[in-house]
Amino acid sequence: MxxxxxxxxxxxxxxxxxxxxxxxxxxxWGERRLVAKMQVRHGPNRLGPFGVFQVLADGAKLFxxxxxxxxxxxxxxxxxAPIVSAVVAFLTFAVxxxxxxxxxxxxxxxxxxxxxxxxxxxxxxxxxxxxxxIALGGWASGSKYPLLGGxxxxxxxxxxxxxxxxxxxxxxxxNGTLQASEIVAAQSGTFWGAxxxxxxxxxxxxxxxxxxxxxxxxxxxxxxLAEAEGELVGGFxxxxxxxxxxxxxxxxxxxxxxxxxxxxxxxxxxxSGYSFxxxxxxxxxxxxxxxxxxxxxxxxxxxxxxxxxxxLTYTRxxxxxxxxxxxxxxxxxxxxxxxxTFQQVGTNQSFFTVxxxxxxxxxxxxxxxxxxxxxxxxxxxxxxxxxxxxxxxxAGGGGGRALVPATETSPVDVDGGRTTEREPETVxxxxxxx
Amino acid sequence: xxxxxxxxxxxxxxxxxxxxxxVLRNPVHAALxxxxxxxxxxxxxxxxxxxxxAVVQVIVYAGAIxxxxxxxxxxxxxxxxxxxxxxxxxxxAAAVFLGVVLLAALTVGVAxxxxxxxxxxxxTAEQQTEPAASPQACRGLAEANADGNVFGVGRLxxxxxxxxxxxxxxxxxxxxxxxxxxxxxxxxDSDLVDVLRRERVPAGGVGDxxxxxxxxxxxxxxxx
Amino acid sequence: MLAEYLPxxxxxxxxxxxxGLSVLVSARLGPNRPNPVKEAAYESGILTEDVDVRQSRFSxxxxxxxxxxxxxxxxxxxxxxxxxxLRSMGWYGMAVMGVFILLLFETYYYVxxxxxxxxx
Numbered sequence: 001m002x003x004x005x006x007x008x009x010x011x012x013x014x015x016x017x018x019x020x021x022x023x024x025x026x027x028x029w030g031e032r033r034l035v036a037k038m039q040v041r042h043g044p045n046r047l048g049p050f051g052v053f054q055v056l057a058d059g060a061k062l063f064x065x066x067x068x069x070x071x072x073x074x075x076x077x078x079x080x081a082p083i084v085s086a087v088v089a090f091l092t093f094a095v096x097x098x099x100x101x102x103x104x105x106x107x108x109x110x111x112x113x114x115x116x117x118x119x120x121x122x123x124x125x126x127x128x129x130x131x132x133x134i135a136l137g138g139w140a141s142g143s144k145y146p147l148l149g150g151x152x153x154x155x156x157x158x159x160x161x162x163x164x165x166x167x168x169x170x171x172x173x174x175n176g177t178l179q180a181s182e183i184v185a186a187q188s189g190t191f192w193g194a195x196x197x198x199x200x201x202x203x204x205x206x207x208x209x210x211x212x213x214x215x216x217x218x219x220x221x222x223x224x225l226a227e228a229e230g231e232l233v234g235g236f237x238x239x240x241x242x243x244x245x246x247x248x249x250x251x252x253x254x255x256x257x258x259x260x261x262x263x264x265x266x267x268x269x270x271x272s273g274y275s276f277x278x279x280x281x282x283x284x285x286x287x288x289x290x291x292x293x294x295x296x297x298x299x300x301x302x303x304x305x306x307x308x309x310x311x312l313t314y315t316r317x318x319x320x321x322x323x324x325x326x327x328x329x330x331x332x333x334x335x336x337x338x339x340x341t342f343q344q345v346g347t348n349q350s351f352f353t354v355x356x357x358x359x360x361x362x363x364x365x366x367x368x369x370x371x372x373x374x375x376x377x378x379x380x381x382x383x384x385x386x387x388x389x390x391x392x393x394x395a396g397g398g399g400g401r402a403l404v405p406a407t408e409t410s411p412v413d414v415d416g417g418r419t420t421e422r423e424p425e426t427v428x429x430x431x432x433x434x
Numbered sequence: 435x436x437x438x439x440x441x442x443x444x445x446x447x448x449x450x451x452x453x454x455x456x457v458l459r460n461p462v463h464a465a466l467x468x469x470x471x472x473x474x475x476x477x478x479x480x481x482x483x484x485x486x487x488a489v490v491q492v493i494v495y496a497g498a499i500x501x502x503x504x505x506x507x508x509x510x511x512x513x514x515x516x517x518x519x520x521x522x523x524x525x526x527a528a529a530v531f532l533g534v535v536l537l538a539a540l541t542v543g544v545a546x547x548x549x550x551x552x553x554x555x556x557x558t559a560e561q562q563t564e565p566a567a568s569p570q571a572c573r574g575l576a577e578a579n580a581d582g583n584v585f586g587v588g589r590l591x592x593x594x595x596x597x598x599x600x601x602x603x604x605x606x607x608x609x610x611x612x613x614x615x616x617x618x619x620x621x622x623d624s625d626l627v628d629v630l631r632r633e634r635v636p637a638g639g640v641g642d643x644x645x646x647x648x649x650x651x652x653x654x655x656x657x658x
Numbered sequence: 659m660l661a662e663y664l665p666x667x668x669x670x671x672x673x674x675x676x677x678g679l680s681v682l683v684s685a686r687l688g689p690n691r692p693n694p695v696k697e698a699a700y701e702s703g704i705l706t707e708d709v710d711v712r713q714s715r716f717s718x719x720x721x722x723x724x725x726x727x728x729x730x731x732x733x734x735x736x737x738x739x740x741x742x743x744l745r746s747m748g749w750y751g752m753a754v755m756g757v758f759i760l761l762l763f764e765t766y767y768y769v770x771x772x773x774x775x776x777x778x
Contacts, residue, residue, distance in 0.1 A: 006664075013668045017676075063684040071697045077462065083677050090673035094666055114666045117582050118489045121738060125489050128497025132469070135504055139462065143699035151508060155720050158501060158727040165734040172741035178584060238700050243684035247677060315777040318723070322775040326730065327766065333737060334759055337744060337752055345748040359753065363760055436660050481660065490735050498731040502724035509716045585746075588739030592747060592754050599736065599754070603761040606729045610765040613725035614772050617718045 008109045016113045020093055024254045025055045031253075031303045038307035059246065067242040072142030081140055082240065082247035085133030089251035089258070092126040095119055095180050096261045098291050099271050100284030111271070111288060112181065119179040120172075123262055124165055127217060131157045133251065138236035149235030152225055152314060157217060159321040164213035166329035167206040170336045171199055171266050184270035200267040205332050207267045209325050211301075214263060216321065218255040220302055222309035223317060260298035261291075268294050334363070440481050448474035461507045465500060472496045483575055486584045722774055733762050 029044065029052050036043025044051035069078065099111030116122065131154045138150015172178050175186040189197040200207050216223040227235035237248045264270060273290035275283055312320070338360050451471040458464040472495045479488035522528075578586055591599050736758065744751045769775060 009665050010668060013665050013672065017669065017672050021676075063680070064687050065684075066688045066690060067685040068692070068696060070699055072699050074460075074462070077466070079681075083674075083681060086677040087670070087673045090677070091666075091670060094669055113669055114662075116485060116662065117584055118485050121486075121489045121493065125492040125497065128493050128501075131497065131501055135501070136462075136466075139504075139508060141699070143701075145700060147508075151505070151716060151720055154501065154505075155723050158498070159723060161497075162727060162730045162734065165731070166737070169734060169737040169741055172738060173744060176745050177742060178738060233700060242688055243681045246684075247681065318775070318777045322726075323770065327763075330759060330763065330766070334756070337740075337755060340744055341749055341752045344745045359756060363756055366760070366763075440660075480663065486739065494728075494731060494735055498724075498728045502721070502728055505716075505720050505724045509718065509721050582742070584739050584742045588743035589746075591736070591739060592743060592751055596754055600757060600761075602732070602736075603758045606732060607761055607765045610726065610729055610769055610774075613722055613729075614769060614774050617722040617725070617774065 004105060005107055008104065008107060012109055012111065013113055015111070016093065016098070017090070019098070020090070020254060020257060023257050024250060025059070026052075027253055027257060027299060028058075029055045030299075031306070034300070034303045035307045038304075062246040063243055065242040067244065070141065070143065070239050073239065074140040074142065077136050077140035078239075079244075081133050081137035082244040082251075084136070085130065085251040086247040088126050088130045088133060089254040092123055092130075092255075093258045093261065095122045096258070096265055097180055097184055097270050098261065099288030100286070102281050102284045110181070111284065115179065115181050117179055119177070119181075119183070120168060120262070120266070121178055123258075124161070124168070127157070127164075128161060130251070130255075133248070134236050137240065137248065141236075141239035143239050145233040146236045146238045149225075149227065149238070153219060153236060156219075156223065156225060156317060156321075159318060160213045160216040160223075160325075163209050163321060163325040163329045164217055166326070166333055167210040167213065168266065170206040170329070170333050171203055173333065173336045173340055174199060174203055176340075180265055180270070184265060184272060187269035188272050196269060196272075198267060198269045203267065203336075205328065206336075207263075209329050209332070210266065211263060212320075212325065214259040215302065215305060216317070218259050218302070219252060220256065221306040222311050224311060225314055225317060256299060256302050257295065260295045260302065263298050264291065264294040331364070331368075334360075437481050441478070444474050444477050444481070448478070462504065465503050465507060468503070469496050469500050472500070483579060484583060486587050719777060726769060726774065729765065730762070733758070 032054075033043040033045075033050065044054035047053040047057055069075070094113040095116065097110065097112040097115070101108050101110040103109070114122075134157065135150050135154040138146040138148075138153075141147065141150075171183065175183050177183060177186070183199075187196070187198050191197050191201065195201065219225075219227070225235075227237070237245055240248060271287035271291035273287065275286065278286055448471055451467045451474060454467040455464045455471065458467060472491060476488040476491040476496075479485075479491060580586070581589075737755070740751065740755050744755075747754075
């Protein structure tokens with residue numbers, strides 16, 4: 001590796017870092033503007049064009065705040081938790097290809113920090129580490145509300161990590177690789193010569209599952225129980241102020257961008273798109289633009305969800321993750337494997353085929369049958385007495401549908417909804433000062 | 435070269451974190467040191483170009499098992515006065531003895547076959563022309579990772595080691611059973627214990643010995 | 659080889675530098691006027707005795723969730739190499755994983771019916 005190559009590595013690392021940091025800042029501003037529009041109010045509009053510098057003002061304010069360390073904290077852990085959260089947020093986007101491959105002085109520079117063989121497993125590893133930032137932040141604060149918020153949201157994170165990991169596995173099986181660049185390459189063709197061969201079509205149930213899981217994973221409404229202001233006084237970060245709070249905040253919002261980028265990589269062909277006859281560096285630039293546009297689409301959906309959906313209750317949240325999404329994801333993984341094997345091997349191995357088809361059919365029936373049986377109201381141990389109503393079984397793969405049914409025992413939590421949007425100006429004000 | 439340097443940086447870190455797991459008094463701090471230890475081991479895997487193993491180490495050990503540990507520690511409430519005395523007479527001596535035995539067994543059984551001259555990777559030209567015939571002979575990273583590290587791992591797990599792989603699944607079933615038995619709640623209707631015996635929950639709670647015996651009997655009669 | 663990890667290392671250095679500096683510098687920049695009430699744990703404005711909440715106990719549900727998470731996480735981890743090797747193994751690979759997942763589904767169903775997934 002000579003110095004030019006090294007320089008290119010430095011450039012692309014810094015480029016990724018700056019892009020993600022800037023877009024996070026823009027997201028914080030853009031989300032407030034958008035949600036304001038959805039709620040028929042103005043949002044920040046004073047500082048700079050359309051109030052875009054409001055983020056800078058808020059950031060500066062946070063940095064000059066008093067850094068309060070409450071009495072009961074466990075100092076080392078209290079200090080480490082926000083750092084873990086933020087560093088993990090920065091490291092997560094390392095594997096995402098966010099543009100084409102540029103060529104400088106005969107050397108290639110892909111717009112991707114790191115393209116390892118384990119690819120998107122890196123993202124899973126990082127999000128499993130992200131749990132620590134939240135659990136420890138809540139625990140170290142030595143206060144009731146953060147402890148409750150921390151332990152609840154870490155339970156939420158690990159629950160949805162399962163559906164996330166399984167729906168990713170389905171895509172990996174479909175494309176036969178874990179590497180981000182190869183997943184993108186596998187989606188480069190077209191179906192029937194017109195529709196881009198993105199995974200979103202053949203893998204649509206995985207897409208729906210993954211999208212829901214990712215919203216939960218990013219702790220965004222309607223799954224933002226960690227900071228359910230109505231019930232937990234802000235969740236795990238209640239006792240944090242100043243830059244430490246800012247780090248949690250940064251991690252949370254950067255996750256929105258990173259998660260959208262992961263969705264785009266897995267299901268929407270990453271930075272690929274129609275080339276308009278461009279070549280070389282121009283094409284690479286155009287692909288960067290494609291990537292940004294696709295990510296913006298998903299970021300908009302994140303904001304839209306926040307603007308329109310009330311928060312779930314904790315019971316319902318766990319039910320959705322464990323009773324609806326997990327079984328669907330498992331079945332879908334199995335189904336994908338079956339289809340891939342069928343495509344690959346075909347019906348040549350006739351004996352094996354018969355055995356496999358019978359086995360698969362039996363398997364599917366065995367898996368599905370119990371769910372239909374448990375619907376009987378006079379069930380044995382499951383439905384007796386004041387037992388919890390079991391979540392509705394998956395009807396045809398629409399994972400999002402399970403959000404709707406409400407029972408008399410646990411109505412949808414309306415008062416905790418995001419309609420009482422956190423006022424922008426309180427962003428920097430640590431609640432412990434009030 | 436780089437590998438050696440990295441090893442000498444990471445190995446002391448690994449040892450240090452492992453020691454502090456034992457030494458630190460606060461269980462949460464000790465658990466965090468264990469997480470740090472898992473990370474250093476993941477780095478060592480990565481240095482040895484076992485990338486998949488490294489990331490799985492982080493996902494499963496640091497991401498799942500240690501979260502369980504933390505939950506359990508928080509569940510029990512930390513910073514209680516713990517009884518550090520010996521519960522069983524001769525516990526410590528036995529622990530030291532068994533530890534030494536385990537170390538010896540691992541060294542002989544796992545590392546032993548790879549300590550001989552045969553298993554060393556050929557360095558000189560004449561060694562390379564004459565590869566050793568023993569099963570432990572050095573294959574070389576290039577051969578092991580020829581189709582990619584993940585593929586190599588997968589091929590081995592699903593062919594040579596398919597039986598341990600399937601047994602793992604049974605192990606997971608048992609783990610779930612254990613978790614359900616330990617984590618059940620007495621008052622809950624869905625808990626089969628109390629559906630059967632709800633009217634007879636004794637004053638001593640479900641932990642009551644006579645109740646447990648009765649329960650066992652009723653379970654044998656009706657294994658529902 | 660190891661050079662592959664260079665960009666990741668650089669990113670980690672940049673991230674640590676940014677985060678660490680922000681936290682350290684801002685602690686110096688802000689005012690420092692501690693008082694007992696400000697440093698008390700947040701209790702909805704009610705002044706309470708300082709109780710170490712870290713000694714409080716939690717619902718066993720959280721432990722169950724973590725345990726079940728491990729079980730399914732280990733399963734998912736086996737799926738990743740399988741995803742890569744499936745095409746070279748054909749129906750054999752499908753059968754191997756089918757048995758594995760079937761056993762896990764059995765586990766899942768057992769836990770579901772025992773109420774292990776109910777939150778109430």
